[in-house]
Amino acid sequence: MNSKPSQAAWLTPVLGYSSVIVIAVALIFTFTAQPDVLQGYLTRILPIHVGASWLAYLSFGLTAVFGLTYLITRNPHWDRLSLSSTEIGVVFIVLSLFSGALWGRPAWGAYWQWGDARLTTTALMLLVYVGMLMVRGMIEDGGRRARVSAVIGIVASVGVPINYMSVYWWNTLHQTPSLSIAERRSALQNDGILIGFLVALLGFTLLYLYLLRLRGQLALQQTRLEERELDLELKGAIAND
Amino acid sequence: MKPWQIIFAIAAKDWRVEGRARDVLSATLFFAVLVVTILAFAFGPEPSKLREAAPGILWVAIAFASILAASRAFASESEDGALEALLLYPVPHELIYLGKLLGNLGLMLVLALIITPFTLTLYGVGVAGRELPFILTVLLGVMGFSIISSFQSALTINLRSRESLMPVLFFPIVVPVVIASVKATVGLMTLDPSVDVWGWIRLLAGFNVVYLVVCTLIFPYAVE
Numbered sequence: 001m002n003s004k005p006s007q008a009a010w011l012t013p014v015l016g017y018s019s020v021i022v023i024a025v026a027l028i029f030t031f032t033a034q035p036d037v038l039q040g041y042l043t044r045i046l047p048i049h050v051g052a053s054w055l056a057y058l059s060f061g062l063t064a065v066f067g068l069t070y071l072i073t074r075n076p077h078w079d080r081l082s083l084s085s086t087e088i089g090v091v092f093i094v095l096s097l098f099s100g101a102l103w104g105r106p107a108w109g110a111y112w113q114w115g116d117a118r119l120t121t122t123a124l125m126l127l128v129y130v131g132m133l134m135v136r137g138m139i140e141d142g143g144r145r146a147r148v149s150a151v152i153g154i155v156a157s158v159g160v161p162i163n164y165m166s167v168y169w170w171n172t173l174h175q176t177p178s179l180s181i182a183e184r185r186s187a188l189q190n191d192g193i194l195i196g197f198l199v200a201l202l203g204f205t206l207l208y209l210y211l212l213r214l215r216g217q218l219a220l221q222q223t224r225l226e227e228r229e230l231d232l233e234l235k236g237a238i239a240n241d
Numbered sequence: 242m243k244p245w246q247i248i249f250a251i252a253a254k255d256w257r258v259e260g261r262a263r264d265v266l267s268a269t270l271f272f273a274v275l276v277v278t279i280l281a282f283a284f285g286p287e288p289s290k291l292r293e294a295a296p297g298i299l300w301v302a303i304a305f306a307s308i309l310a311a312s313r314a315f316a317s318e319s320e321d322g323a324l325e326a327l328l329l330y331p332v333p334h335e336l337i338y339l340g341k342l343l344g345n346l347g348l349m350l351v352l353a354l355i356i357t358p359f360t361l362t363l364y365g366v367g368v369a370g371r372e373l374p375f376i377l378t379v380l381l382g383v384m385g386f387s388i389i390s391s392f393q394s395a396l397t398i399n400l401r402s403r404e405s406l407m408p409v410l411f412f413p414i415v416v417p418v419v420i421a422s423v424k425a426t427v428g429l430m431t432l433d434p435s436v437d438v439w440g441w442i443r444l445l446a447g448f449n450v451v452y453l454v455v456c457t458l459i460f461p462y463a464v465e
Contacts, residue, residue, distance in 0.1 A: 071462050120416075127413035134409055138402045151396055151463045152410065155455055162417075 012217070015210035022203035023051070026196045033192025043193055045103050046178065047200030052096040053122075055204045057160055059089030060129065064157035067150030076223070079146035082153055083136065084215035086129055088208060093126050108173060117170035121163040128156045142223075247332050251340025255314060256347060265313045265348055269306040273356045276302040277363065288365060295364035296426035299357060300419050304386055306352055308411050311390030314345055315398045324398065328464060338392065338460035346387040353383050371429045374438060378429065381445040382422035388449060389415050392456040396463040414452075421445045 026047045036043040066082035069075075100119070101111040113119055132152045139145040167176045179197065242250070259265055280298045284290055318324040327337060357379060361367055368375040393410050397403045421441040428436030 120420075124413050124416050128410075131409040131413060135397075135406055138406060139400060144399075147462060147465060148396060148400075151459055154459055155392070155452075156414070158451055158455055159414075 012210065012213045015206055015213065019203050019206035019210050022199060022206055023047075026051075026200035026203050028196075029192050029199060030196030033196060034190050036193065039107065042103060042107055045099055046193065047196050049096060049099040049103060050178070050197065051200040051204035052092045052099060054201055055208050056089045056093040056096055056125075057164065058205065058208055059085045059092065060125065060157055060160050063089065063129075063153040067153035070146055070150045076142070076146060079150065080216050080219035080223070081212065082146075082150060083219060084212050086132060086149075086153065087215060088211045090126065090129050090133065092204075093122065093129070097122060097126070113173050116173040117166040118163065118174035121159065121166045125156075125159045125163055128159060132156060242332075244336055247336045248340045248343055251327075251337060252343035252347060255341065255344030258317065259348060264317070265310050266351060268313065269310045269348075270352055270355060272309055273302040273306040273352060274359065276305055277356065277360050281363065291364050292366050292430075295360060295366045296423045296430060298364070299360045299426065300382065300422050302356055302360070303349075303353060303383060304412075304415060304419055306356070307349055307383070307386035307390050308407055310348055310352070311345055311387070311394040312403065312407055314341065314348075314391070315394040319398050324464070334461040334464060335457045337464075338395065338457055341395065342387055342391045345391045346384060349383045349387055350380070353379050366430050368429045374442065375426070375429050378422055378425045378438075378442055378445070381442065381449060382418055385418035385422075385445060385449050385452070386415055388452050388456055389418075392460065392463065395460065398464075417448055418445065421448070 030044055030047050033043075035041050063082050063085040066078045066085060070078035070082060097119075104113070105111050132149060135152060136145055136149050139148060167174050179194070277298055280294070280301070281291060284294045284298075315324075318327060328334065330337070390407075390411055393407060394403075397406045397410070400406060421444045424436055425438050425441040425445070427433065428438035428441070
């Protein structure tokens with residue numbers, strides 16, 4: 001079997017616990033910070049919303065990278081990682097939309113705004129990746145499934161930069177990033193919120209790595225189970241002859 | 242053969258098949274006319290409402306027709322191992338994609354040439370004096386649909402549930418094309434100064450360039 005055995009079994013729980021601790025620290029900073037002058041208590045959702053969105057971008061970007069690596073190496077290991085990454089991305093893009101809607105209701109007066117470019121492109125990304133998972137479910141042959149979903153994952157990843165840039169290009173309702181190194185600009189007013197924000201990004205990255213390992217291992221177990229069942233069936237068929 | 246000759250030869254093959262069977266055009270044209278007519282009933286008889294809905298209806302009809310045309314074009318390749326023979330040609334697979342794309346685009350432009358005046362007349366709207374940007378919008382919009390639909394029908398050609406897979410993959414990706422084409426068309430029809438027509442046309446052009454490059458480069462993997 002050309003799949004990597006989990007060479008570091010201790011790493012997965014360490015990643016899991018540390019992500020919980022780091023996100024908890026981020027929330028403590030956020031919730032003890034002074035309320036924002038403009039948004040008041042609404043900024044408290046920022047680490048979760050931005051963290052989830054960042055995690056979704058990361059997952060979908062890496063889905064394409066894993067897909068491309070699969071196409072080059074043809075090692076099913078990368079297909080399993082690509083699948084895991086897509087599933088994680090779908091979960092967290094839903095969380096991002098949900099937390100954004102909760103914030104949008106008091107800030108914009110509506111849970112959802114069809115006119116906003118960031119919101120609509122995010123909803124489209126969700127649809128594309130859910131479609132990709134549906135396609136996976138419809139193809140039975142493993143090699144073909146891996147190849148087709150790798151190709152879709154690469155084509156779909158074009159949406160990630162479009163989604164990120166949409167707030168600059170269309171200038172609709174959603175604000176531009178709260179923190180921009182390229183523009184040397186921060187809309188985060190005090191240190192508590194800023195630290196909470198940065199720590200949350202780290203925490204969500206750890207959470208991604210944890211979930212990726214966990215889901216990848218599960219996918220590996222599933223593959224092994226399927227192969228084993230096939231073996232047993234074959235042996236049964238031979239024994240019956 | 243030079244690359245453009247290869248592309249043109251593959252497209253010409255598709256056009257020749259279409260010229261003899263008229264399989265794709267007749268089905269998609271009928272379908273598009275049906276969409277335009279049914280939506281007129283759905284929006285009611287009030288002329289002002291229909292005029293408002295016309296750009297959206299036109300582009301929905303073209304989008305639906307495009308997906309139908311692409312799956313038909315590749316369905317004919319899947320018969321009698323035609324696709325395998327096509328892929329055996331000693332040419333880069335990227336050029337085969339571009340040839341199939343050109344073939345599909347040609348048919349879709351014929352369709353647009355018929356369905357667009359039909360819709361404009363039926364809904365009582367016009368673009369008098371702004372024909373050139375309108376033609377450019379239709380050209381770029383149809384091309385955007387063709388790039389994605391040709392690519393995806395090649396990707397899903399041998400799958401059992403192809404018919405249901407195509408729309409699932411196609412529509413979320415082409416929504417930007419639908420939005421940009423509709424916005425540009427609205428701007429050209431109503432002369433509403435708040436609509437940045439050239440901005441939307443630029444978006445269409447950008448979409449086409451990006452997806453054309455990505456789809457061309459990744460196509461060899463899609464048809465293995």
